[in-house]
Amino acid sequence: MAVFATLFGRLAQRLTPGNIGETLHTHVGQVPNPVSERSHHLKPRIHDAKMVKSVCPYCAVGCGQRVYVKDGKVIDIEGDYDSPISGGCLCPKGGASYQLDINSRRWTTVKYRAPYSTEWEDKPLDWAMDRVAQLVYETREATFHETDDKGNPINNTVAIGSLGGATLDNEENYLITKLFHSLGMVCIENQARI
Ligand code: SF4
Secondary structure: OHHHHHHHHHHHHHOOOOOHHHHHHHEEOOEEOOOOHHHHOOOOOOOOOEEEEEEOOOOOOOOEEEEEEEOOEEEEEEEOOOOOOOOOOOOHHHHOHHHHHOOOOOOOOEEEOOOOOOOOEEEOHHHHHHHHHHHHHHHHHHHOEEEOOOOOEEEEEEEEEEEOOOOOOHHHHHHHHHHHHHHOEEEEEOOOOO
């Protein structure tokens, strides 16, 4: 008992408000923490990275993220503990956001399957943008209704729709919905919601 009393007495002496942080860092209970010289000088891989605050792109919860960038590349994505929404937490999907950005299996080209074809082709982005714009224009011209059967103004087309996408950010969604509504589209859907 005397030994324990001595040990607890020493521990109590060490754990003063002024040194509690250092004591907990350098000790495992009463035993000095045997941190090697190498470990003493280790630093986290994000220590010299630039931190950019962002929002998880996946769902409407909108958890805060900290994106760490070094040499122009994303090297880590973690929960933002300043976020009033999530307090630093990310669900497993949001916690794996890094793999969304940095993934050798991620498609980086436009995939196009021509009518009646069974094969996907890689196409330049400019080609795809021109084709989408042309088809939207032609479809809207052919299907736009200014009034319904009773003459009420409706100014819409139900022949063009939009579905997507949870990985779009707030600004992109704002611009998308502004463009689509101005075209008269009413079939606009996004899977990101609570
Ligand atoms: S997917 Fe998960 S981490 Fe991302 S916003 Fe939704 S709940 Fe938060």
